Amino acid sequence: MIELRNIFLSFRNATTEIEVIKGLSTYIKDGECVAVLGPSGCGKSTLLSLLAGYRKANRGTVVFNGVAVTGPSCERLVMFQQDALFPHLTVRENMFFARCALEWKRHSWFGRLIVAFLLSSSKTRSLTFRTIDPSSQKRFNEVLRDVGLSGFEDYFPKDLSGGMKKRAELARALVSETHVLMLDEPFGSLDAITREQMQDLLDRLWFQQHRTAVVVTHDWNEAVILADRVLVLSPRPATIVADIRIDLPRPRGKIVQRAEEFRKLAETVYDAVHTHATNGNTTEQ
C-alpha cells in the first residue's frame, strides 16, 4: 500500500518558483496497477520520482507500507523511458547485479567492499557469478525464457534492439524481487508492434500475478489496456481531477480491446484528460 498524503512540491530557481504538485492525496493498493495520465509537463514524472524516493516533497509525505519514504529503496523499482541497463554488464550480469544489490545490506562493510570490487572487473565478475550463486542461475534462465531473451544472456546492451533492452530490464526487475514496479513512459520509444508485445508481456508477468505497479503515460489507450485504475492529473500545478476504475478482464488482448466497454472507458479517460487540459490552459491565460 502506497499513500500520498497532501503532497506539495515546487521547483525554485534564482528568480521564479514553479508550483508543480499542489495538495495531491491518493493511495495505491497492493496488487493494483495504477496509470497516471495527464498533459505533458504536468508533473507526472515528478510524482513518480517522489514515489521512488529520488525527490522530497516540500510538504506532505509518501507512505509505503506504513513507513514514510525517505530515499530510493529496492522495494520500489523504476523503469525509465530510456533504458537503464548498465552498459558494461551483459544481460545476465545485469540480473546478477540486481541479486547482489538485494543481498547488499546483509554483508558487513568489509564484505561489501570485496563484493563491490569483485563486481567491478569482468573476469572476477563471471567467476563470482559461477561460484557464489549457482541456485539463482536456474531462476535467471526461467526469467530469461519468460521475457523471451533466451540465447541473448551474454550480450551487452549495445548489441540489443530497443525492445530487447526493455525485455532485459523487465528481467532484471523480476529477479530483483521488488514489490512495486514504477514505469515512466516505458514504451514511448518503441514501435507499435513491439509496444503491444511489451504490454502483453507486462500483463502476463506482472499484472496477472497481482503485483503492484504505477505506470506514467500520456497514451490513454495504453492506460486502459494496462491499468486497474486511471488517475488523471490536471495541468501544472497537478492535482487529481479524475479517478477512473477499469474493470476489464485480463488479458486485455485484441478481443477485449474491440469490445464496447473498452471503447467507452477509453472515451471516458480521453474526455477527462481533454476537458481538464483545456480548462487548465484557459485559467493559466
Next chain:
Amino acid sequence: MNSFFKVRQKRYGLLSLLSLGFIFIAWCVLTYSTSSHPAFVTSLKLPSPLDVLHSALSTGPKLLEYSFTTFGRVIAGLLIGVVFGIGTGLLLSASKILDSLLTPLIEAIRPCPVIALTPWVILWLGLGTAPQIFMVSLGSFLVMTISTYSQASGVESRYIQAAQSLGADSLMIRIAIIFPEILPALSGAIRVSSATCFGIAVAAEYLGAEGGLGFLIRNARSTLNTDTILLGIIILGLESYLLDKIIQAWGKSISRWRDSHLNFDDTTNY
C-alpha cells in the same frame, strides 16, 4: 569482413614503419662520411648511427641496467599514481565535503611542475629509488584524480538512479558501476600520464639520482658525449612506445562492451 580489416591494419602498420625508415635514412645520409668526404653535420652535433651503436656497446651491461631502472620507476610510479588518483577522484565525486576540502589544494598543486619539488623531495626522502617513484606517482596522481573526478560526474544519472532503486548504496555504485563504466575513458588519461611520467622520471634522475637513463644522459653531457645522449633518448622513446602500446591494448580489452564492431582498428573477433 574481418580479414579485410586485418589487411587494412597491416597496411597501416607498414605506413608507420615507412615514416620511421625515412627518418633513419635521412639520419644516415646527414651523418655519412668517408675519408675524402666530410659529413653534412659534424658528429658532435649529430652522431651517426654507428657512433650510437658503438656507444651502446661500450656502455655494455650498465645500459641494460639503466634502461630497466628507468622503466621500473615509471611503471611503479604510474601504478601508484593511477590507483590513488582513481580512488581519490571517486571519493571526491562521492562527497561534497571532501570535494570542497581537497579540490582547491589539488588545483593549487597541479600547475606547479613536479620537478620544481625535487630539492624538497631529495631533502625529505634522500637520493635513491623512493624519491624518484614518489615524484613520478605525484605527476600521474594529479592527472588521474582530475580526470576521474570529471568522468565520474559525467556518468548519466539514470544508471545511478537505477542502481539505487535496485538497492545499491553509494559505495557499491562507485566501485561496481561508475568505476568500470569510466575505465575505458580513463585508459586514455593513463596513456597521457604515462608519457608525462617518463618526462618526470628522466628529469628527476637528471637532477639527482644514481642510475637510470637520466643519470646516463647527465654524465654524458658533462663530457659532451652526444652519441650517448642520443642513445639514451632513443631508448627512452622505445620504452615509452612500448608502455603506450601495452596500455592501449589493455584499454581495448576493457572497452569491449562499449565499442562498435564496425571499427577499423578493431582486432577482436566477433
